[in-house]
Amino acid sequence: MRILLIGANGEIGKILNPALSKNHEIISAGRNSGDFKIDLSDSNSIEKLFEEVKNIDSCICVAGDCYTGDLHSLDEEKLNIGIKNKLLGQVNLVLIGQKYLNDNGSFILTSGKMGDKPVKNNISKAIVNGGINSFVLSASLELERGIRINAISPAKISDIPAEDLINAYAKGIEENINGEIIKVNY
Ligand SMILES: NC(=O)c1ccc[n+]([C@@H]2O[C@H](COP(=O)([O-])OP(=O)(O)OC[C@H]3O[C@@H](n4cnc5c(N)ncnc54)[C@H](OP(=O)(O)O)[C@@H]3O)[C@@H](O)[C@H]2O)c1
Numbered sequence: 001m002r003i004l005l006i007g008a009n010g011e012i013g014k015i016l017n018p019a020l021s022k023n024h025e026i027i028s029a030g031r032n033s034g035d036f037k038i039d040l041s042d043s044n045s046i047e048k049l050f051e052e053v054k055n056i057d058s059c060i061c062v063a064g065d066c067y068t069g070d071l072h073s074l075d076e077e078k079l080n081i082g083i084k085n086k087l088l089g090q091v092n093l094v095l096i097g098q099k100y101l102n103d104n105g106s107f108i109l110t111s112g113k114m115g116d117k118p119v120k121n122n123i124s125k126a127i128v129n130g131g132i133n134s135f136v137l138s139a140s141l142e143l144e145r146g147i148r149i150n151a152i153s154p155a156k157i158s159d160i161p162a163e164d165l166i167n168a169y170a171k172g173i174e175e176n177i178n179g180e181i182i183k184v185n186y
Contacts, residue, residue: 004056007063009033011157019166027053040064040089050100058173059097060108061090067124074123082128091135094149104146108172109136113155113186133181140179148178160185
């Protein structure tokens with residue numbers, strides 16, 4: 001399959017890129033790195049990417065900044081970092097990308113354990129991850145042309161065997177699942 005991997009140069013992206021390349025063609029993208037540049041917080045940039053990269057079967061997103069800090073340090077500006085980049089960025093990726101993805105294609109978004117098993121200092125991630133999961137559950141009911149959408153919700157990457165992480169993303173691409181939140185190593 002031809003897979004667009006957004007955030008290919010990040011911690012998760014660097015694990016997925018070589019592993020998924022064994023069976024698929026990977027087109028990498030990132031804010032400052034990769035085959036193509038994209039800023040998820042800018043819808044024009046998302047549209048431009050899909051105009052440039054054609055014939056995509058699967059779009060994986062492992063990108064999106066989010067503020068880490070306690071309740072007392074959190075304010076609207078800090079909250080908006082995650083909302084604009086990780087939450088709205090991934091939502092817009094689907095809203096725009098659904099027009100471009102091949103029939104029977106798939107989106108795999110990334111949320112995270114803090115959405116449903118938060119620990120202190122992660123309120124922003126909890127809100128954003130919960131929003132991504134809810135979006136995936138609801139959007140999966142309405143995407144057309146056989147397009148599927150799933151979310152991977154990993155625990156801290158340093159606590160996860162690379163194999164488990166790779167298998168979760170591979171499942172989202174290769175298996176006929178839709179509207180699932182795949183929890184990795186909770
Ligand atoms: N790491 C973990 O333990 C963990 C656990 C659970 C969930 N997650 C989630 O998984 C995702 C990836 O995590 P990570 O640790 O791999 O992140 P990372 O190491 O910070 O890498 C993020 C990647 O995303 C790209 N990026 C960041 N903001 C972007 C934007 N606005 N537009 C386009 N590309 C952007 C960066 O591109 P450039 O390098 O080109 O700037 C980078 O390649 C994040 O949403 C994170 O919250 C991570």
